[in-house]
Amino acid sequence: MADRVIAGSDHAGLSLRAEAVKVAREAGFEVEDVGPFSGESVDYPDYARQVAEAVASGRARLGLLVCGTGIGMSIAANKVKGARAAHCASEYEARMARLHNDANVLCIGERVVGLGLGAAIVKAFLETRFEGGRHERRVQKLKDMEK
Ligand code: RB5
Numbered sequence: 001m002a003d004r005v006i007a008g009s010d011h012a013g014l015s016l017r018a019e020a021v022k023v024a025r026e027a028g029f030e031v032e033d034v035g036p037f038s039g040e041s042v043d044y045p046d047y048a049r050q051v052a053e054a055v056a057s058g059r060a061r062l063g064l065l066v067c068g069t070g071i072g073m074s075i076a077a078n079k080v081k082g083a084r085a086a087h088c089a090s091e092y093e094a095r096m097a098r099l100h101n102d103a104n105v106l107c108i109g110e111r112v113v114g115l116g117l118g119a120a121i122v123k124a125f126l127e128t129r130f131e132g133g134r135h136e137r138r139v140q141k142l143k144d145m146e147k
Helices: 011-026 044-057 071-077 091-099 110-127 134-144
Strands: 004-009 030-033 062-067 085-087 105-109
Touching (some): 004 011, 004 044, 011 030, 011 062, 011 110, 044 062, 044 071, 044 105, 062 071, 062 110, 071 085, 071 105, 091 110
Parallel strands (some): 004 030, 004 062, 062 105, 085 105
16 A cells, blocks of 8 residues: 655645645655645644644654745644654755654745745655664654653
């Protein structure tokens, strides 16, 4: 069965979320898109919570969140136990977030990175695996902080 990715945004992240969903499907992931599906103004914590909880519970392996800056989504997602959300504005950060931090939720700002770079950031995040080794101990310490 294909790995599952779950994606959500607010009204400021609609276009990049659509790109992110496309990139994830092209990369072979099964994608659950939690919306929103209109341009109506919504509150980013509602979508961050749905996505982060799905990842923390194991329903999805990775989460993708888009808002205007990516900041609100990352603050909100990191309040969910088990979520390690990384706010990334470059492909390098997205790769390192997976390699070293085992980040399981990517947060991006459509108004900051735009669609082209945004799609490349999503691709880098999805195609990179956690490196483990010495980083295992550090990620374990993050998990210990949630106890
Ligand atoms: C919405 O205007 C904007 O505040 C939101 O998308 C996000 O950037 C919050 O962090």
